[in-house]
Amino acid sequence: MSPRSRMGELEQAVLEALWSLDRAASGREVHERLDGRDLAYTTVMTVLDRLARKGVLDRERDGRAFRYVPRRTRAAMTAELMHEALQGTGADRDQALVSFVGEASAEDLAALRRALDELA
Secondary structure (H helix, E strand, C coil): CHHHHHHHHHHHHHHHHHHCCCCCEEEHHHHHCCHHHHHHHHHHHHHHHHHCCCEEEEEEEEEEEEEEEEECCHHHHHHHHHHHHCCCCCCHHHHHHHHHHHHHHHHHHHHHHHHHHHHH
């Protein structure tokens, strides 16, 4: 099971905040990015620590504090989640792919075509 599929909603929000900062960030910076959620600073720090222990984040010492950075990009984690979902379909894998493509938007289909062209 991928790290992202094992994450709770708050863990995902913290990870999204880090991706939006696009650099190593302190707990304070992540807390500020989550300002609209009415979370205690200590709660954010607990989540950051938990994500680091799960291997989702790297942390580096910065004086007495730490700075956190995601180990993978949003795209890499999303791809891992999609791959994991397809593996769980067993014999229905082809049908799952057909269903996915059948419900995809025009933009998604264009992106998929570009990706397939790059791989060919």
